[in-house]
Amino acid sequence: MQVKSQNLSEILLPVQAEINTLDSRLINEISPSSRALCTILQEIFKAGGKRLRPALTFLFAKALEPSKPVSEPIYLISEISELIHTASLVHDDIIDNSFLRRGKPTANSKWDNAITVISGDFMFARAAVNLGKLGVNEITSLFAQVLEDLCDGEIRQVEKKFSTDLDWDYYYSKSHKKTGSLIQAACVAPAIYYQCDPAVIQSCLVFGKNLGLAFQIIDDILDFNSTTEVMGKPALCDLREGNITIPLLYALEDSRYSVELKQKIELLSNSLDISVLEEVSMILKESSAIDKSFQKAQELINTAIEAINILPESLEKSSLLALADFIISRDQ
Ligand code: FPP
Ligand code: MG
Secondary structure (H helix, E strand, C coil), X not given: CCCCCCCHHHHCHHHHHHHHHHHHHHHHCCCCCCHHXXXXXXXXXXXXXXXXXXXXXXXXXXXXXXXXXXXXXXXXHHHHHHHHHHHHHHHHHHHCCCCEECCEXXXXXXXXXXXXXXXXXXXXXXXXXXXXXXXXXXXXXXXXXXXXXXXXXXXXXXXXXXXXXXXXXXXXXXXXXXXXXXXXXXXXXXXXXXXXXXXXXXXXXXXXXXXXXXXXXXXXXXXXXXXXXXXXXXXXXXXXXXXXXXXXXXXXXXXXXHHHHHHHHHHHHHCCCHHHHHHHXXXXXXXCHHHHHHHHHHHHHHHHHHHHHHCCCCHHHHHHHHHHHXXXXXXX
């Protein structure tokens, strides 16, 4: 029983009410005493976003415990993952000196770095407060690990800028830490909270881990394949910043392109030349690198889908399956 539609709002219909409640909590209830900070946080959350991580938590909660209404602990978990996600993007936009996100000006483009960093810090702090309120040790450890992973993944990416001797272990480990770890936590936390059978917990984890990696791969592809207008953030940004993503890794493995690509990446590491950037993008489009990356993402999605066979049929399970397909076909 799989929802065939690829429209995100249709896929998320079974948890739209919960997402709306979460949105209102994020916009209206995270109120630091500083008015300036309060305004920034409200503007950031009003800028929207797919709310993918909370949606996963709500869908798993309802798929695992169909008879239980979504209760405060599940809202706390959803809020934790969106707070951590948003905070990491606020900090990331400062690191990347990025001025556009979700089609809107970033916080660092509107306010100075000091207050922008603190607004991200405040979100991390509120996530920690929520973990305290939840009071489930295993979930605290889960999200503490996510925070460590985010920092570790981000620093490894910074350290490897413009490096062309990266291996696949580096790519998958960095991608899991930067992106997969939080998505995995959002998927597995409800099963831990409901003290599900270990096999069920494991299947939620495998779903989240594979979905998270596929999500990052599609992000890497879109950076070369999409436009700033469609994505709501600048295109061709990864290589501009020196991030060697999966399409480049595949192309660098191909002897027909590797020498030329290494030369161009070396040139870009010395100075940003838009024509060189576009030449690299052309090489990737000519090569099979983007197709191979897409195939890899599809394999990961298939593993994710298979992992949740164990769950009983429900509208929410259908949405999880459709969401996995949506991740592959998304354009932003
Ligand atoms: C987006 O990467 C960034 C992330 C997914 C994570 C960034 C993590 C940090 C800044 C560390 C967080 C700090 C703490 C204290 C936990 P991207 O630049 O590749 O993607 P983008 O194109 O969406 O900007
Ligand atoms: Mg960035």
